[in-house]
Amino acid sequence: SAVISQKPSRDICQRGTSLTIQCQVDSQVTMMFWYRQQPGQSLTLIATANQGSEATYESGFVIDKFPISRPNLTFSTLTVSNMSPEDSSIYLCSVVGLDYRSDTQYFGPGTRLTVL
Amino acid sequence: LAKTTQPISMDSYEGQEVNITCSHNNIATNDYITWYQQFPSQGPRFIIQGYKTKVTNEVASLFIPADRKSSTLSLPRVSLSDTAVYYCLVGGGSNDYKLSFGAGTTVTVRA
Numbered sequence: 638s639a640v641i642s643q644k645p646s647r648d649i650c651q652r653g654t655s656l657t658i659q660c661q662v663d664s665q666v667t668m669m670f671w672y673r674q675q676p677g678q679s680l681t682l683i684a685t686a687n688q689g690s691e692a693t694y695e696s697g698f699v700i701d702k703f704p705i706s707r708p709n710l711t712f713s714t715l716t717v718s719n720m721s722p723e724d725s726s727i728y729l730c731s732v733v734g735l736d737y738r739s740d741t742q743y744f745g746p747g748t749r750l751t752v753l
Numbered sequence: 754l755a756k757t758t759q760p761i762s763m764d765s766y767e768g769q770e771v772n773i774t775c776s777h778n779n780i781a782t783n784d785y786i787t788w789y790q791q792f793p794s795q796g797p798r799f800i801i802q803g804y805k806t807k808v809t810n811e812v813a814s815l816f817i818p819a820d821r822k823s824s825t826l827s828l829p830r831v832s833l834s835d836t837a838v839y840y841c842l843v844g845g846g847s848n849d850y851k852l853s854f855g856a857g858t859t860v861t862v863r864a
Contacts, residue, residue: 641796668850679840680797680854729796733850740785740845742852744796 643730647749650720657716658748660730665710667734670742671703674727686713686730720752757841762859771828773858775841778822786817786824789840791857797840801826831862 644659669686684705685693692705707713717724727747758776765771785804789797803815814827838857
């Protein structure tokens with residue numbers, strides 16, 4: 638079956654810096670999404686990564702803080718900018734269109750970010 | 754996106770059947786019902802998806818009544834490794850495929 642990978646798997650960063658997280662799928666997919674999961678919480682959708690155009694952000698999330706790229710149908714990046722300790726979370730990408738279930742989301746393994 | 758309500762936690766013992774019921778009164782006509790399993794520090798894993806009646810796969814069964822305002826995930830003969838958070842989601846019926854995660858149900862299986 639297709640594989641969704643994320644890099645890095647975890648990182649510890651200093652406040653004020655930025656981190657770019659990569660999501661790679663080994664087959665073309667229709668949609669890609671980015672989620673955040675804060676400690677002990679459920680998942681919150683950050684944005685839809687649109688191929689070749691600007692991402693669509695959910696309420697409470699802005700492009701300046703979470704710039705997203707999706708240059709093709711298998712790859713996307715999420716940058717967490719000007720980080721603060723409140724950004725410590727697991728960041729997950731998900732995809733739709735991975736197999737015959739054209740409407741099911743499949744998730745990557747996540748990137749655990751700790752901001753000091 | 755339709756809101757879902759499910760129990761915060763459930764306890765069970767190895768070998769028992771676990772049934773988790775989710776309420777989704779505002780489900781839209783085109784929405785699917787999807788369940789995910791999440792272990793600590795891992796991404797959610799797809800378990801099962803259905804639209805109506807009953808769906809069964811090698812892992813679980815999903816029961817959906819005719820009015821589709823609720824659904825029940827059934828895990829047969831659970832083991833310690835089934836201890837996880839289980840999320841019920843409704844959506845995906847529109848072209849944006851967005852999902853709204855609730856709090857989930859923490860299932861703890863004891864020996």
